[in-house]
Amino acid sequence: MQDTLTHRQLKSLVHVSTVINSSLDIETIFDLIIGEAISAVDAAGGGSIWVFDQQKQRLVAKSAHGLFYPQIFKSIELSSSESMTGMTFQAEKGLLFKNEEEIKQALDTLTPCNRTLLDESISNNFHFTSVISSPILLKGICIGVITLDSFDKSLHFKKEDMQLLEAIAQQAAIALEKSNIYHKEKKTVQLLSRSIETQRNIANLVVNGEGIQSIIDYIYKTIGEHIFLFDEIGELTASACRVPVSEELKCELLSFAKQNDQSLNSPYSVSEITLGIENYQFIALPLQSKMKPLGTLIIVSKDPIGEAEINALEHICTVITLELVKEQAVYETQQHLQNEFMTKILSGQAIDETLMKQAKNLQFDLNRNYIAVIVSVENKDKLLREAISENVINNLLHMTNNSFLTKNSQGTALIDPNKLAALLSYPAKLQTENPAGSIKQLALYLQQEIEKTYSELDITIGIGRMKPNLATAHESFKEAEKCITFIKNYHFEEHALSYTDLGIQRFILQNSEEELLDYVHEVIGPLIQYERARKGDLLQTLLTYLRQNQNIKRTAVALHVHTNTLNYRLKRIEEILSTDLTDGQQLFNIQLAGTIYHYIKR
Numbered sequence: 001m002q003d004t005l006t007h008r009q010l011k012s013l014v015h016v017s018t019v020i021n022s023s024l025d026i027e028t029i030f031d032l033i034i035g036e037a038i039s040a041v042d043a044a045g046g047g048s049i050w051v052f053d054q055q056k057q058r059l060v061a062k063s064a065h066g067l068f069y070p071q072i073f074k075s076i077e078l079s080s081s082e083s084m085t086g087m088t089f090q091a092e093k094g095l096l097f098k099n100e101e102e103i104k105q106a107l108d109t110l111t112p113c114n115r116t117l118l119d120e121s122i123s124n125n126f127h128f129t130s131v132i133s134s135p136i137l138l139k140g141i142c143i144g145v146i147t148l149d150s151f152d153k154s155l156h157f158k159k160e161d162m163q164l165l166e167a168i169a170q171q172a173a174i175a176l177e178k179s180n181i182y183h184k185e186k187k188t189v190q191l192l193s194r195s196i197e198t199q200r201n202i203a204n205l206v207v208n209g210e211g212i213q214s215i216i217d218y219i220y221k222t223i224g225e226h227i228f229l230f231d232e233i234g235e236l237t238a239s240a241c242r243v244p245v246s247e248e249l250k251c252e253l254l255s256f257a258k259q260n261d262q263s264l265n266s267p268y269s270v271s272e273i274t275l276g277i278e279n280y281q282f283i284a285l286p287l288q289s290k291m292k293p294l295g296t297l298i299i300v301s302k303d304p305i306g307e308a309e310i311n312a313l314e315h316i317c318t319v320i321t322l323e324l325v326k327e328q329a330v331y332e333t334q335q336h337l338q339n340e341f342m343t344k345i346l347s348g349q350a351i352d353e354t355l356m357k358q359a360k361n362l363q364f365d366l367n368r369n370y371i372a373v374i375v376s377v378e379n380k381d382k383l384l385r386e387a388i389s390e391n392v393i394n395n396l397l398h399m400t401n402n403s404f405l406t407k408n409s410q411g412t413a414l415i416d417p418n419k420l421a422a423l424l425s426y427p428a429k430l431q432t433e434n435p436a437g438s439i440k441q442l443a444l445y446l447q448q449e450i451e452k453t454y455s456e457l458d459i460t461i462g463i464g465r466m467k468p469n470l471a472t473a474h475e476s477f478k479e480a481e482k483c484i485t486f487i488k489n490y491h492f493e494e495h496a497l498s499y500t501d502l503g504i505q506r507f508i509l510q511n512s513e514e515e516l517l518d519y520v521h522e523v524i525g526p527l528i529q530y531e532r533a534r535k536g537d538l539l540q541t542l543l544t545y546l547r548q549n550q551n552i553k554r555t556a557v558a559l560h561v562h563t564n565t566l567n568y569r570l571k572r573i574e575e576i577l578s579t580d581l582t583d584g585q586q587l588f589n590i591q592l593a594g595t596i597y598h599y600i601k602r
Contacts, residue, residue, distance in 0.1 A: 033049055036168070049144065060077055076114050083109055088135055088145050198218075211323075227239065230298065280301065341355070345474060346473065364425075368426060369427070373404065374462045380458045397420060423473060436463055439498070443463060462499070464483075524590060552567070
């Protein structure tokens with residue numbers, strides 16, 4: 001091409017190349033390119049340079065010099081094939097529009113909005129007389145267009161002007177690529193420097209023992225985006241946000257956290273979430289040590305986060321993982337000591353000097369009141385002999401502690417492979433007379449939550465009575481165990497039972513089933529035999545009558561019979577049992593036998 005350029009044009013091209021390669025600033029380069037192109041071509045009265053925006057899929061004016069107003073002109077965004085510039089971009093070769101008629105035909109392709117913007121940017125005194133456009137080609141791909149305009153009828157673009165413009169466009173492509181490379185490298189260096197500084201600052205936080213929340217707060221201040229830390233069971237353990245998070249966003253976060261039980265082969269995952277009119281990007285980065293997952297770090301952003309930023313966050317996750325490993329090691333040590341201590345206390349071991357020291361270290365007050373709660377865990381499939389996994393047990397410990405946290409939970413320990421025990425601590429001078437009722441409500445909620453999370457598990461919870469000091473806490477533990485036994489042996493409706501609710505059933509637990517059956521048959525055996533032989537309903541009538549406190553009217557209503565029928569049945573019962581239902585002593589024995597029979601039969 002250079003062989004066809006005149007000496008003056010070659011000199012101009014060298015000057016243009018020197019000037020546009022004198023800067024690495026993109027905006028400066030755009031202005032230099034179009035300015036030097038206008039100066040080098042005699043017929044050019046003005047011109048513009050356009051770059052194709054991949055996101056908008058439009059040609060965008062980056063610089064405009066000449067007889068029109070650059071700010072208005074820069075508002076125009078062209079599709080490919082729109083106007084002289086768009087037609088050149090589509091053709092990927094230089095085009096010459098020799099006269100006003102050809103220019104008018106090209107301008108007729110403008111959208112109404114762009115035509116209005118163009119008319120506003122050009123004075124009425126000026127008209128295009130000829131136009132040349134050259135594509136800016138980089139590695140065979142058109143990335144933009146340079147367009148030069150002539151407004152003087154005595155000046156027309158010549159063939160060599162097109163050749164010079166194409167040469168300038170080549171120089172422009174090289175200069176733009178060099179600038180892009182420079183800015184990418186500069187940005188990479190800046191990101192790397194910021195990443196190193198961030199990691200150094202986070203390392204200092206760890207060294208100073210600031211903890212996980214301080215690390216999360218620092219990351220938030222650094223990147224300015226919502227950040228959430230979930231543990232390995234999907235519980236939110238730390239967070240930092242600009243504004244309070246909506247319930248809808250919380251639900252999405254929990255769902256996303258549970259879906260992203262990251263494997264070792266998944267460095268991170270990205271998801272686009274739409275809530276109402278807002279679009280969010282969720283980025284989940286796994287936290288894991290060796291083969292054990294520790295949790296997930298989730299970043300929530302309205303703007304896409306680049307690969308470099310994600311790489312920096314992955315390095316930060318390494319520091320967080322180390323801190324989590326340290327915290328978990330401390331927790332496991334504390335849990336081991338607590339398990340050992342509580343096992344001794346709940347077994348009734350005398351509190352000697354060694355146990356007193358352990359109690360002090362674990363912050364157990366010897367003189368407070370204590371209530372023991374037992375959580376029995378079994379597989380619903382009784383034939384399934386597999387042990388419950390360590391991860392599930394740790395989760396159950398966590399859930400149990402959380403449930404009783406507001407009730408002064410002193411701690412939860414694993415007493416044996418299928419039994420968790422919690423000790424609840426109360427002031428020595430307790431105002432509330434019976435805390436067992438509120439504890440039972442918490443226990444029922446815990447049982448439902450565990451079975452909701454682990455549908456294969458059967459949960460039974462026993463609650464002992466309050467004892468005056470730590471030395472007698474084992475008595476509450478034994479009572480809680482009796483509640484578990486009662487629920488399992490007698491198929492109690494509820495799966496959480498307080499010892500204070502047992503009432504007369506406590507005496508059932510103190511005797512063998514054989515002794516209990518002997519007593520039942522001594523007192524109401526004839527009636528049971530009569531029922532079996534005739535399949536009547538006298539036994540049911542008697543039990544209902546006792547439950548209704550010997551009230552004839554209420555019993556008749558409960559049994560859906562007439563009072564005369566009821567009176568006849570009661571007289572027949574007296575005959576069979578050879579007893580008097582108005583005798584208080586005999587009635588007590590019958591009621592006790594009926595209650596025992598009710599549970600043993602079930």
